[in-house]
Amino acid sequence: MDLEILSRIQFGFTIGFHYLFPVLSIGLGLFLVIMEGAYLKTKNQMYHSMTRFWVKIFALIFALGVATGIVMEFQFGTNWGTYSRFVGDVFGSALAAEGIFAFFLESGFLAILVFGWDKVKPTTHFISTILVAFGAHFSAIWIVVANSWQQTPAGHHIVGTGENARAEIVDFWQVVFNPSFLDRISHVYMGAWQAAAFFVLSVSAFYLLKNKHKDFARGSMKIGIVIALIASILQLVTGHSSANMVAEHQPAKLAAMEAHYPESAPAGLYLFGWVDEGEEKVTGIEIPGLLSFLISWDPAEPVTGLNAFEPEDRPPVNLVFQSYHIMVAIGMLLILLALIAAFKWKTGSLFESRWFLYVMVFSVVLPQIANQMGWFTAEVGRQPWIVYGLLRTKDGLSASVGSGQVLLSLIMFTLIYILLFALFIFLLNEKIKGGPEKYELKEGHMA
Amino acid sequence: MSLDLNTIWFILVGVLFTGYAILDGFDLGTGALHLFTSTDKERRIMLNAIGPVWDGNEVWLVTGGGALFAAFPEVYATAFSGFYMAIMLLLLGLIFRAVAIDFRSKRESTTWRQFWDISFSFSSILSSLLIGIALGNIAWGIPLDGDFEYAGRFIRLLHPYALLVGITTVALFMMHGAIYLLMKTEGELQSKIRAWVNPTIIFFIICYILTTMATLLYVPHMSDNLKAFPPLMVIPLLNALAIANIPREIHHGREFRAFLSSCAAMAALLALFGIGMYPDLIMSNPLAANSLTIYNAASSAKTLKIMLIIAILGMPLVIAYTSSIYWIFRGKVKLDSSSY
Numbered sequence: 001m002d003l004e005i006l007s008r009i010q011f012g013f014t015i016g017f018h019y020l021f022p023v024l025s026i027g028l029g030l031f032l033v034i035m036e037g038a039y040l041k042t043k044n045q046m047y048h049s050m051t052r053f054w055v056k057i058f059a060l061i062f063a064l065g066v067a068t069g070i071v072m073e074f075q076f077g078t079n080w081g082t083y084s085r086f087v088g089d090v091f092g093s094a095l096a097a098e099g100i101f102a103f104f105l106e107s108g109f110l111a112i113l114v115f116g117w118d119k120v121k122p123t124t125h126f127i128s129t130i131l132v133a134f135g136a137h138f139s140a141i142w143i144v145v146a147n148s149w150q151q152t153p154a155g156h157h158i159v160g161t162g163e164n165a166r167a168e169i170v171d172f173w174q175v176v177f178n179p180s181f182l183d184r185i186s187h188v189y190m191g192a193w194q195a196a197a198f199f200v201l202s203v204s205a206f207y208l209l210k211n212k213h214k215d216f217a218r219g220s221m222k223i224g225i226v227i228a229l230i231a232s233i234l235q236l237v238t239g240h241s242s243a244n245m246v247a248e249h250q251p252a253k254l255a256a257m258e259a260h261y262p263e264s265a266p267a268g269l270y271l272f273g274w275v276d277e278g279e280e281k282v283t284g285i286e287i288p289g290l291l292s293f294l295i296s297w298d299p300a301e302p303v304t305g306l307n308a309f310e311p312e313d314r315p316p317v318n319l320v321f322q323s324y325h326i327m328v329a330i331g332m333l334l335i336l337l338a339l340i341a342a343f344k345w346k347t348g349s350l351f352e353s354r355w356f357l358y359v360m361v362f363s364v365v366l367p368q369i370a371n372q373m374g375w376f377t378a379e380v381g382r383q384p385w386i387v388y389g390l391l392r393t394k395d396g397l398s399a400s401v402g403s404g405q406v407l408l409s410l411i412m413f414t415l416i417y418i419l420l421f422a423l424f425i426f427l428l429n430e431k432i433k434g435g436p437e438k439y440e441l442k443e444g445h446m447a
Numbered sequence: 448m449s450l451d452l453n454t455i456w457f458i459l460v461g462v463l464f465t466g467y468a469i470l471d472g473f474d475l476g477t478g479a480l481h482l483f484t485s486t487d488k489e490r491r492i493m494l495n496a497i498g499p500v501w502d503g504n505e506v507w508l509v510t511g512g513g514a515l516f517a518a519f520p521e522v523y524a525t526a527f528s529g530f531y532m533a534i535m536l537l538l539l540g541l542i543f544r545a546v547a548i549d550f551r552s553k554r555e556s557t558t559w560r561q562f563w564d565i566s567f568s569f570s571s572i573l574s575s576l577l578i579g580i581a582l583g584n585i586a587w588g589i590p591l592d593g594d595f596e597y598a599g600r601f602i603r604l605l606h607p608y609a610l611l612v613g614i615t616t617v618a619l620f621m622m623h624g625a626i627y628l629l630m631k632t633e634g635e636l637q638s639k640i641r642a643w644v645n646p647t648i649i650f651f652i653i654c655y656i657l658t659t660m661a662t663l664l665y666v667p668h669m670s671d672n673l674k675a676f677p678p679l680m681v682i683p684l685l686n687a688l689a690i691a692n693i694p695r696e697i698h699h700g701r702e703f704r705a706f707l708s709s710c711a712a713m714a715a716l717l718a719l720f721g722i723g724m725y726p727d728l729i730m731s732n733p734l735a736a737n738s739l740t741i742y743n744a745a746s747s748a749k750t751l752k753i754m755l756i757i758a759i760l761g762m763p764l765v766i767a768y769t770s771s772i773y774w775i776f777r778g779k780v781k782l783d784s785s786s787y
Contacts, residue, residue: 064546067541068542073512074527077516077526078534084524088516088519088746090750092517092523095517096510096513096514096757099513100758104503104765108503108771108772109772111503115498117785166520169747398524401531408535416539420542423546
């Protein structure tokens with residue numbers, strides 16, 4: 001098979017698998033701060049048991065995030081050598097900053113979180129929890145800086161020509177605050193909070209259905225609903241502003257997201273559809289003028305379409321279209337679920353509504369799918385560029401690596417990751433079945 | 448040698464990788480020794496001796512890799528793509544080690560634990576061996592073409608000198624791990640480990656002498672800088688003293704000082720490696736003109752400056768967290784409900 005395709009499949013597969021874990025550790029970091037904070041404030045042992053339970057889950061997820069994350073850092077060099085030479089001056093600093101500022105913080109204080117319960121004072125433990133949560137959020141900043149720079153390069157200049165060209169930093173802060181960074185980091189954060197919130201909701205709903213650990217499950221669920229609601233509604237805002245940013249800076253990607261072909265014409269928004277890339281036609285349900293309206297508040301405003309770009313400069317249309325529409329549909333569904341949950345909580349029927357608890361149990365996969373589809377949209381939509389407008393993906397490969405080697409490593413990763421995923425689900429299931437540690441509700445510490 | 452930005456980054460990347468070797472070295476060494484214990488409790492103590500710190504230790508590798516990418520992108524790209532299969536195997540080793548440590552004690556089943564014990568031990572040995580083989584190849588030189596791309600095959604990376612450095616690395620980490628474990632254990636297990644320490648020291652010293660002789664005979668360019676600047680001879684001297692001091696401290700029952708000696712020996716060894724390489728980062732062998740040096744492989748001066756600021760801000764924090772974590776988890780390992 002073709003070297004470029006194999007290398008892209010390997011990168012896509014390994015990053016997609018990796019991304020299952022950091023979203024949960026970012027989001028659960030926030031939950032741990034809330035839960036442990038509630039414990040310190042109220043001295044209610046339930047919150048203590050809750051924190052300890054979720055710390056264990058957090059540790060399991062974190063271990064997989066580390067194991068699969070190191071693969072990502074090495075892969076830039078192993079498979080994308082020419083790209084690494086091109087971007088190293090800009091991209092490398094972000095990765096190094098991530099290591100120095102965030103990873104040490106996160107992994108160091110995680111030790112106290114997991115193993116330090118009896119070794120440090122409760123407030124020290126809580127500070128460690130805050131630092132771990134902060135470290136998780138902070139590490140996302142640097143990697144999103146690096147990725148956003150690939151989407152909307154800024155603050156650099158190109159030195160050299162042809163094979164020897166490379167990007168060099170002119171202004172560090174322009175690199176960091178490149179045009180897409182703020183929209184994308186906030187979109188990533190909300191996606192992470194949603195992933196963790198629906199994860200907590202799912203486990204809690206499972207206990208309620210099984211009639212086990214009821215107080216614990218109710219307590220966790222309430223925190224979960226608050227975060228799910230906030231994150232899902234804010235995700236609409238960050239999503240909207242991300243799309244507007246794409247319209248401004250990556251018009252070919254936006255055109256692919258809605259399969260908008262005419263060079264310049266008002267554009268509608270498809271609820272769903274299927275793109276025939278040969279015929280340049282979409283079969284589906286469209287709301288006319290809505291895309292134009294969302295971008296410029298005017299349904300008659302023209303939007304740049306795919307025909308404004310040479311065929312070799314267009315991303316794969318149907319793949320981007322489908323990923324984007326699945327993500328948006330799930331985003332709307334999550335808002336609906338969070339609203340129903342909040343409504344049922346207010347009316348007091350949340351914990352008895354079995355059908356809804358079943359929905360909650362299975363809802364855990366939704367934000368994960370939406371996060372993956374969002375990255376598909378972002379990364380496939382950037383094609384054929386590896387650095388938008390500067391370097392094509394096919395020109396970024398390693399010169400000394402052959403397709404046979406990549407096929408071998410791809411098979412290796414596939415086998416290991418299938419094994420890891422099966423074991424992860426198995427252990428997660430055991431931990432969930434094991435449940436939280438017992439605690440005394442009417443201890444003298446109650447505030 | 449003048450202390451320009453490129454040299455500073457040569458030293459800083461070296462410091463990060465030395466930090467990695469010293470810290471993760473004892474984790475990997477613990478892994479290599481893991482199967483020499485027999486009971487479940489002993490294995491759990493071994494695991495928990497590195498439990499709170501191993502993933503923080505691995506961050507030194509991640510950060511070292513990031514710093515190499517940022518400061519010397521040409522080296523990062525050439526080495527990682529040139530050593531493709533070796534890097535993939537290293538990743539396999541590191542993934543299995545991480546997962547083995549985390550998963551092993553999560554179930555009671557003997558088969559489950561046995562499987563992860565073996566994974567932990569083999570992946571630790573594999574990772575150490577590959578790290579050593581990479582160092583050996585960098586010292587020996589690899590064939591590079593005019594675009595600084597690796598122009599050889601995977602099998603060429605397994606020549607005798609590289610394998611010797613690989614085995615020496617395993618021996619070094621085993622010795623370092625044994626001394627660390629001596630510090631962290633007590634009672635019967637500690638006596639058992641005490642019996643391992645001398646064989647690991649002897650094993651290492653034999654490998655070390657062989658590597659030194661092979662280097663002097665077959666890789667003479669590694670000692671050019673020492674010959675050109677004799678005051679640097681203090682480093683191999685310190686190295687020899689640090690190694691010789693280890694059995695002495697062990698004999699007097701001063702495990703912590705033995706461990707510090709072992710750390711100092713590792714730092715001196717890597718300093719020697721750095722001095723031998725300077726100013727090359729990857730020697731091209733046979734075509735020396737294609738070598739990657741700290742000048743032709745570096746990022747722009749602007750980036751090196753920005754990164755220096757990042758390092759000056761970040762490294763004190765890193766050292767502060769690392770030392771406070773080690774302080775909190777000082778002393779002998781005691782198993783409790785949160786242990787692995």
